[in-house]
Amino acid sequence: MxxxxxxxxxxxxxxxxxxxxxxxxxxxxxxxxxxxxxxxGSPPAQPAVGSRGSNACCFCWCCCCSCSCLTVRNQEDQRPNGVSHELRTEDLPTCEESPTPTLEEVNAWAQSFDKLMITPAGRNAFREFLRTEFSEENMLFWMACEELKKEANKGIIEEKARIIYEDYISILSPKEVSLDSRVREVINRNMLEPSQHIFDDAQLQIYTLMHRDSYPRFMNSALYKDLLRSLSEKPIEA
Incomplete structure (x- = not known):
């Protein structure tokens, strides 16, 4: 069943x-x-506004990015440097004011480097030659030191010494001059209380460098020979 x-x-x-x-x-x-x-068919989920990580903008490489970190960087780039604009505008001119050299003066330049450097016309011609060799900073540094020696005001001395240091002594400057470590060490110590003679050793070293290295080439340069020729061919005024 x-x-x-x-x-x-x-x-x-x-x-x-x-x-x-x-x-x-x-x-x-x-x-x-x-x-x-x-x-x-559903679109991908969009992140909520404000949910981006704090470092997400650091990975953005597009030029239209308006994230806060780029804004801060732009503001930092636009900040003026610490050097006073007033002293910057008083930098050495492109060319010293001087009368046209005579033939006797130009001939005297060949006798010694001192006779070349003692006249504004000689410094101008030599500086123009250094510019062609991309070593004009040596003459600019030497001239800046000469200007510093004329100052008596302590505040101006400190400010100009700082400008000279930043322009010609600092290893971060594109116009850094070639100095040995001993001279640099002395300058670094004396920058705490700079005087108008703080760069004397460095100035002498650069003067010697220009004398031994650049001066012989200047005397054999087309610039010097052309100047000498032009003055030789110039008619003597009655």
Missing amino acids: RAASGGDPAGACGPNSGTRMGSERMEMRKRQMSAAPETL
């Missing part, structure tokens, strides 16, 4: 079991297909 009246408890093996399972699978497939377009 149990065998005759009994069947599958859940109807899993009944004749309609395959139809029910097929319907469930079709329903699940429809649900998956209807959900897929929403997932693919």
Whole structure:
């Protein structure tokens, strides 16, 4: 009797079991297909405003970036340096005022470096030659030291000494002159209380360098020879 009246408890093996399972699978497939377009078509989640990390702008390389770190950098770049503008505008002129040299003066330049450097016309001609050799900073430094020696006001001496140091002594300056370590050490110590003679040793060293290195080339340069020729051919005024 149990065998005759009994069947599958859940109807899993009944004749309609395959139809029910097929319907469930079709329903699940429809649900998956209807959900897929929403997932693919939805835009990517956008980060909330203000949720960017504090260092995110450091990885931005576009020129239109207006992040705060670039604003700070631009403000720092626009800050004026510590050197007073008034003293900067009083820098040495491109050319010293001097009358046209005579033939005798130009001939005297060949006799000694001292005779060349003692006249403004000689310094101008030599400075023009140094410019062609990209070593004009040597003459500029020497002249700046000469100007410093004329000062008597302590405040001006300190300010000009600092400018000379930044322009010609500092290793960060593009116009740095060539000095040995001993001279640099003395200058660094004396910068605490600079005087008008703080750069005397350095000035002498640069003077000697110009004398031994650049002066012989100047005497053989086309610049000097052309000047000498032009004065030689100039008619003597009555």
